[in-house]
Amino acid sequence: MSYKAPVAQIDFILRHVVPFADVAATERFAEATPETATAILDEAGKLCSEVLAPLNMAGDHSPAVLENGVVRSSPGFADGFRAIADGGWVGVSADPEHGGMGLPQALNMSVAEMMSGANLALQLNPLLTQGQIEALEHHASDELKALYLPKLISGEWSGTMNLTEPGAGSDVGALTTRAEPAGDGTYRITGQKIYITWGDSDVTSNVCHLVLARLPGADKGTRGISLFMVPKFIPDDQGNPGVANDLKVVSLEEKLGIHGSPTCVMSYDGATGWLVGAENKGMAAMFTMMNCARLGVGMQGVGVAEAALQKAVAYAQDRNQMGPIIRHPDVRRMLATARAEVFAARAIGLACATAIDMERATGDADHAARAAFLTPIAKAYGTDTGIRVADMGVQVHGGMGYVEETGAAQYLRDVRITSIYEGTNGIQAMDLVGRKLADGGDAAMRLLDEVLDGAKAAQADNPELAHQLWQAAETLREATIALLDRDLPVRFAGAVPYLTAFARVLGGHYHLRAALRGGESHRALARVFMARVLPRNAGDLAEALAGLDDLTGIADEALAGDFAA
Template identity: 45%
Template sequence: MPAYNPPIGDIAFLLTEVFDFDAVMQSLPGHEEVDTEFALSILEEGGRFCARVLEPLNRSADEQGCKLENGVVSTPEGIAEAYRSFVAAGWGGLSGDVEFGGQGLPRVLQILFDEMLSSANMSFGLFPGLTRGAVEAIAHHASKDLKEKYLPNMTSGEWTGAMALTEASAGTDLSLLSTRAEPIGDGSYRLQGTKIFISSGDHDFGGNVIHLVLARLPDAPKGIKGISLFLAPKFLVNDDGSLGERNSISVGSLEHKMGIHGQPTCVMNYDGATGWVVGEPGRGLNAMFTMMNAERLFVGIQALGIAEAANQKAANYARERLQGRSLDGIQTPVPIIEHPDVRKMLLSGRSFIEAARALSIWTAIQMDSAARHPDPKMRERADGFVALLTPVVKGAFTDFGLETAVLSQQVFGGHGYIREWGMEQFVRDVRITQIYEGTNGVQAMDLVSRKLPMEDGALVLRFFELIKQELQATSVVPASERITKATEEALSRLERSTRAILAGSADPTVAGSAATDYLRLFALTSFGWMWAKMVSKADNMDAPIKCRKVALANFFADRMLPQTLALESALNRGPRSVMELDSALF
């Protein structure tokens, strides 16, 4: 089975030709010296680490799983050593704040590295991914003392982070959580409660594990406004920065999961654990969502990474596997990639992957612009686009990511169902991305109920106007005419559906029944926009690149974008058929 091949060539095309990475970085103070050559050298080295160190551990970690014995978590063989190598090489602090020892590189590089990390070993990638999200929450909301005490070692990755939200009776509705926090009198608190589904809750890497825990103060009102966020370390930290005594935090059990077996997903007990409040009391969700939004983008990238790895392996297998006759009936057997249905499965995945990678880069550029652009209006504009696209990246990338993994498994036929080929692991691993960090139904509701009404609808209309302007530019490029026209038609459907949802906002069943179909319509249109941009730039390039991009874009125009016709039709039917069956009759 061929090893994973980091997609550096496609990344180079996107940075150099499609997004003019050098010019973008020149416009962002602090990133002026980051050019494409430097970025690609970093990503090439990161890709080698992922392919040579992490991918070889992926299947063995899945087979072995994590263990809990006498309260001690053990990760699969080789994972702890790989993590220490990861930190020693500086990958933990790639985009981290230089104030706390990070390299301060652009989000674009971080997102592209995260994709390769997820392709090679998704379970492993959760350790640094969750740590980075915890760092963001602490950096934005914690006191100066907490930042100085915890962020340097967390930024480097020597200490890891975990997010402790969910309880047995409080999942999406966090207003039901019951974990309590009692003030001690010295500025710290005692945490009492149990959390479930805690990824990276504990491990055997050494160092510390920093838990961000949602809990209620004694006088807190009911509901989400009564929730506060607390920092609780596995080991208390001495004044000199060394690790002190073990905090009153323990692993109750490890969750037995469908996938990501190399990741210790824990039931965590906080039995009078010492913690410190992060941000304002009673505004814990505000602080936690800083981490959550970062993690939602990361989860979308995880699914993209799995899709890339699965599609690569399926394409390699299809070129080598001999089965059946050629279409003219003369030659037998032939590589199965000659069969139209196999080609269609591979093209469905590939046309999603390359458009999604482009959209992830575009979104990352907006994140960098929101943080660094000298013009406040441009920062605000970029920040709005990131908010709008966060549920789309999380929801659509993970939906299409699972579909791509399943299609890639299907290419293998019976071998895809056998563990030794690795395809069934991709399907099992990617499935969680549709569920954690807010299910995709929640993402879709966030898009239609919160993001569309932002600025009284002006934000989403501004996004549509941007797409229209760029499609006007791509329409004059001969190779782009087909994909541009198909995307323009999809955008018209999306605009009509948007107006209908906004007009029906007074009826919650309208948004609720439309949400997931609308998110997919939004995503397909956005992918079409990316394909139009890519083909317009490939038009004058070497024949292999141009032929490949044009063929993929034409497939997307002919076979993927027509889904928007059905989606608009379904949205036009409204909520009636969704709601008319009495719940007792299900």
């Protein structure tokens, strides 16, 4: 079975579950009517199902390769990317002043999900370019904007982010890449970066790198980092790719999955770069790009989960073992639970996107706080769901799932990275219980109040589901209050299960909305979520509040398996 973009499912959530109508009611996004949104989803769905999905296995079997210093893309990827660019999909949410559509992030993330389900390795290219567009829109000079944004938005050029170094992974402040002023307004960038997604390719005429580096005399740590635009080819007077810059791809990583996406080790040897934003303020500019990418990665997880689930259901319908295995209780449990989690993760991601849209349209601080709070949840729960569902897909296939020709294993291999890049899910969870609870829990409590109010309002129409959700939300409120009284290291020990528990409560909230506004299928799916997924919160919240003593009390030697008498 080939991938079919879940247009109707996404459209239902935008119309009935998350507040997309409020976004369309703003002056900024007035053109994003329900009819327009549906038309955009339909067109993007056709591209994903008919053009991108057929290339997915080719990218896995014929990875990108490095030949004579140039990356050659997987078969068909150049044409696939050109279809994305020609359709205007790179610039869905970009500023119309530079050629973008100016549409809400909720629609952009919906398209991103479908592209990820169709072909994650290829979708990474526009995702990174979109993040660079956003960083430049917010922080670059007018001259850099005028030169780079039209080329990036049109898909003529592509963009990357360069943070990680061999000795500086998540600890970005330890980077050693240098930036020396050249005396003419440019800088000479020297250093090495690793894990650079789509760091080079032949699908665009120029690759534009945003590189973190340290200026002479700058402070140590993240406060002394600046951001620079370093193109593969230096633009000439007409803005076209000119002479080659002093940078190169040293090697490509051999990875577990996403083989069609070239992951590059980049070397900069006095390469010409231009400052983006203020000196020593590079992290603020880069985080603009990363926050966009984090939500996008969450939707990647949802997209791959959807694709893996579609394949698993099709196999279960066709595979006969004492009748079609889709009728077997355990197989049905796996498929139903997976479908319930995919719905929850998709709704959380789109709720986060609508909060971003409302903040941009209104400038309201409450919307900004909600978007900030939901971002780590959307990223972590979306990608964890992708991994769980892809793993389930292999299990449903049985032995055939372990055989590459079915394609089930590729989804698991491809999606596994999503819980690691753009900030590991552990970092997302620590961000949630750290910075995102630094307001005394105000943003968390606002969300929980909304969930509780929704459960109370639904009591008359669906008392069983409403009671289950209300109870879970109230328990989560109590756990949040308890966490707020603890020091950060203690919070961090339980951060991951706390984030997961919060995601499930939000998922239950959106399932309840769907049950009230949809048909019997939505009600049945909500019952599955409340009965089989939400109860897991009891164990997760117990772990979230378990403290730190048991973890510090076990010696490193014991962790290594050395149990001396």
